[in-house]
Amino acid sequence: MRILEVKGETVSCLPDKLVTLDRCRFCSHSRYFEAGGMRVISPARAYCSRSGAGDEVDLKAVTRVWCDDMVGEGYRSIMSIIS
Numbered sequence: 001m002r003i004l005e006v007k008g009e010t011v012s013c014l015p016d017k018l019v020t021l022d023r024c025r026f027c028s029h030s031r032y033f034e035a036g037g038m039r040v041i042s043p044a045r046a047y048c049s050r051s052g053a054g055d056e057v058d059l060k061a062v063t064r065v066w067c068d069d070m071v072g073e074g075y076r077s078i079m080s081i082i083s
Contacts, residue, residue, distance in 0.1 A: 001031065004065045011065050014074045021059045028076045029069035035061035042066075044078045 004011040006021065013019040013027075024030050030042035035058050042065075043057055069076075 002067045002069065004067050006063050006065065009059065011067075013067075013069075014072060017074055019075050021062055021065070023075065024065055025057060025059065026078055027067075028078050029067050029073070030065055031068050032066040033057045033059075033062045034064040034066075039066070 004013070009021050010018040011021065011024055013024070019027070021033075025033070025043045027042075027044055030044050032039045032045075033042055034040075040057055
């Protein structure tokens with residue numbers, strides 16, 4: 001698992017690719033978001049696993065994102081999975 005540090009509301013999804021948190025929250029690779037020292041399940045995982053049940057994530061307060069993309073695929077929208 002990779003832990004991505006948030007810088008200016010973006011994360012380094014790939015070495016040469018920045019992604020906004022607004023987009024990251026819909027990525028199938030995002031597992032958790034950290035805000036205020038607490039780790040919450042990502043909105044994408046909450047939606048896919050429990051049909052939308054999950055805590056709201058204050059994207060302005062997020063400092064780190066746990067990402068399970070270990071092969072370098074990069075951003076993958078959950079829309080392709082749930083449609």
